[in-house]
Amino acid sequence: MILKLAWKNVWRNRRRTFITISAIAFAVLFAAGMRSMRAGLEERMLESIVKDNIGYIQIQGKDFWDDQILENGFYPEDVPVEKLLELKEILGLEKKLESGTLSSTGMSSRGTFILSYDQSEAAPEKIVNNITAGNLPETGKQEIVLGEELASYLEAEIGDTVVFLGQGFQGATAAGLYLLSGTIDMHIPELNKMVAYMPMSDLQEYISAPNLITSLMVEVKNPDDVDKTKKEIQKIVGDDYRVMTWSEMNPELKQLIDSSSAEGIIMNIILYMILTFVMFGTILMATQERKYELGVLMAIGMKRRKSMVMVAIENVIISIIGALVGIMMVAPIAYYFHYNPIVLQGESAELYENFGFDPVIPFSINPEIAIDHATVIVVISMVLMLYPFLVIRRLKPVDAMKL
């Protein structure tokens, strides 16, 4: 009965209900929309910089991070891989071997960073998908792919020969001629200027260190739990190895993401403050306007508690409708910009490029974002309900009904 009455009350001042619902809906739209954008950016940063490159967690030889020389690498056989894979949090391990060298063609030369992939596994999607011309190198054929910009700097065309010259394992000289089989765009401009890819066994041969790797990249189930997972891994692999999380390997990125979320939080607080005032305004008006009626209800026998429940239900109905409308509005927008990311222009584009990734912002479609913001708003409306509660508590029918 109270529920029915509340429901009817909600629709009685349609215009005000509509205004309140819109205010809430737009706040959800705004807050969740902004958050989706930021989260999308973060997801993208994590995806392109962390997941596809350094990994969320790496297992390295204990001195490798401070002194990135091949001599600080290790052999995968020495690591209790089976035991690691038993951890629920670990989805997989990927061997990594990387080495610096000098690449050159007849025209010019440049310091180059050779990355490798484990050719015994299927070639990683991130490499296959990022090939912009030509093909992946075939194992044992002395083939490589180069970052797009590196290739054009060296003026190397597909089919051309590139000379690699550098230091191999334990003082050996590393030298080799390689055929350019393709170019790759890593979506990180810095990397495109200096990266080369080859199958792992070819690289091991080039540096004269069969089986050597520089790190094991750990694929984790839940990126938010890396700190805990790191400890578990460290326990298994022991002191000869150093386990590092992405934020330890790339503190700048961590900082960028943190400051971006801090900025987002401040904006949301401001937004919520405005919304709180708007909502308080309507609740204040609605309560004042209905004092007389609440007085009548009380005079004829409605207890205060019931009136409070009624007003509470009205509020919850309005804020939930508003929140749902907001979620419904933000969903298609987030979906659209997830698949058609905003492409930045000019200065801001440069900023992102300097930071090492493409200036596009895909929105996140994580449904938790909209739901979280909707929840915050419903909670705000609950808190604001204290006002009508207070009014009802103090209400005296005689005073309320003075004409």
Added chain:
Amino acid sequence: MSVIKTIDLTKVYKQGDYEIHALDGVSVEIENGEFTAVVGPSGSGKTTLLNAIGGLDEPTSGSVFVNNEDITQLKGNQLIDFRMKHIGFVFQAYNLIPVLTAKENVGFVMLLQGTPEAERDARTTELLEAVGLGDIMKKRPNQMSGGQQQRVAVARALAPKPAYILADEPTANLDSKSTENLLDIMARLNKEEGITFIFSTHDQRVIDRARRVITMEDGKIISDERRGE
């Protein structure tokens, strides 16, 4: 048998430095089945008296007995319950809950009391027919005239079978035809069902219909006159 008995009722409002004695030692008894008008100039204390005997407002001193129970001793929810069970109210205006239909408004108090639906339905229909509104049961207050609204209010006040009905200037916002109509209904319910009515008014035509007229001035009863039929 007296339904209402007040003993030396006073109500003092402090306004800055001086006091207003809205009720100044009012002792009055109202018998079962009376049809009583409380009259007097504006500010004489009519509303204050009705509020006190309706348990809507606390007197400064004195007691109000309703069916031999001193309602000035009741607190909070007890008082709300008491009002719901024993007293029917008709206010000057805006009596009804705007979002409910005539029928729902009449049934509201019974609903609060937990009366079963079948019984509620029968009684609301009966009551609305009794006040001559059998045909507008589904209308909302804003679709009714002021007179119709007041009749619905009377029906609502009657619904829980109260000991008496208090009406503070029930006709103040009505035209003369609606006033007549409402009075006819109240008089009939009083005569046929023996329901006790106490109402305040300024309207001479309403005063003429009362069978007892209590006149107030400056918070005191200055005359109390019973008339025959």
